[in-house]
Amino acid sequence: MPELPEVEVVRRGLERWVSGRTVTDTEVLHPRAVRRHLAGAADFADRLRGVTLGPAYRRGKYLWLPLGNGTSLLGHLGMSGQLLVQPQNVPDEAHLRIRVRFTDTAAPAAGEAGTSAAGEAGGTELRFVDQRTFGGLSVHDCVPDGPDAAVGLPLPLAHIAPDPLEKAFDEDVFHEALRRRRTTIKRALLDQSLISGVGNIYADEALWRSKLHYDRPTAAMTRPRTAELIAHIREVMGDALAAGGTSFDSLYVNVNGESGYFDRSLDVYGREGEPCRRCGTLIRRRPWMNRSSYFCPRCQRPPRVS
DNA sequence: CCCCTGTCCTGCCTGC
DNA sequence: TGCAGGCAGGACAGGG
Structure with a gap:
C-alpha cells in the first residue's frame, strides 16, 4: 500500500509527465473509482474535457492538480491504487478503472501501431489502476481564499491537517x-x-x-x-x-x-x-x-x- | 462536539 | 484439492 513517500514519488511523476497537458477525453471503466465525484462518471469526464492540468500537489496521501477554472482534479490511491503513464498501445491492465487521453496523445496511424512518440510524453495516456477500488479520482471546487486557495486545494481537503513534510505543518x-x-x-x-x-x-x-x-x-x-x-x-x-x-x-x-x-x-x-x-x-x-x-x-x- | 466502531473491496495466505 | 475464513488497509458515515 502506498505510504506518504510513495505518494510523493507519484506526485513528482505526475508533475513531470502529466502537468501542462490538455485533456481530450476520459473513460471511466469502473463507477466505484469516481464515487467521490457525486455527479457521476459522465459529469466527471465532462469536467475534464478540454482543460489543461496544472502543477501536482500533495497533502498527506491526497494528490491534486488545479484545472485553472476554480476546480481541481483530486486523487487518492487508497490501498492498491496506481497512476500509470502508459503508451496508448500497451494493453489495458487487469484492474484499469480510469483512462485519461491528452491532445498530444496522437492516435497511431492505421496499420502502423507503435510508432515513435512525437514529444517526450507524447503518445502516452494517464491510467488509474486499482485492484481493491478504495482509491479514486474526482473533480471539486477549490477553497475560495487563503493560502490553500493559491494552490487550488479541493474543498473536501479543507479539514485535512498538513502533513509533517509540509512547510505549513506547525x-x-x-x-x-x-x-x-x-x-x-x-x-x-x-x-x-x-x-x-x-x-x-x-x-x-x-x-x-x-x-x-x-x-x-x-x-x-x-x-x-x-x-x-x-x-x-x-x-x-x-x-x-x-x-x-x-x-x-x-x-x-x-x-x-x-x-x-x-x-x-x-x-x-x-x-x-x-x-x-x-x-x-x-x-x-x-x-x-x-x-x-x-x-x-x-x-x-x-x-x-x- | 467529541470519540469510536463498522464498512467498503479483493487477493493472498492459512488451516481444515 | 478445494473451500472457508482471516487479514490487510485509509477514510468516512453514523452511532453513542
Missing part, C-alpha cells in the same frame, strides 16, 4: 491539538484532522523510534515528547523517500513508486517474534482497531491504565 498547533484530545497516541496519529499522511505502518515505526507505547494517552504528551515523535515521523518518511524517490525517473514506468525497498527498512511493523533491533526483546503484535499494532514490550512500556 508543531505547536499539533501539540496543543494533541493535548486537547482525550484519546491515545496512535489513534491521534491516524486522525487526519490532527496530522495527515501517517498510516498504520509509519505510526508503529515512529512510535518504536520514540519508545512510546501505542496506548499512551495523548494528555500525557509533553512538548519535548511531541517534538521527538514528529522528528521520528519525518525520519521514517525521509528515509523511505531517499530510498524510493528516484524510481519515477524513467518514462513508461509507473509513477507509483513501488520499489520493494520500503518494506525492508521497517524496524517493527510485520516483525512479530523477531528481535527488537535496539534491545533484542521479541517484537509483539496486538489486534488493534481491526488492524495490528507492532511494538517492543521492553522499549515501549504500556501505560499503567490501559
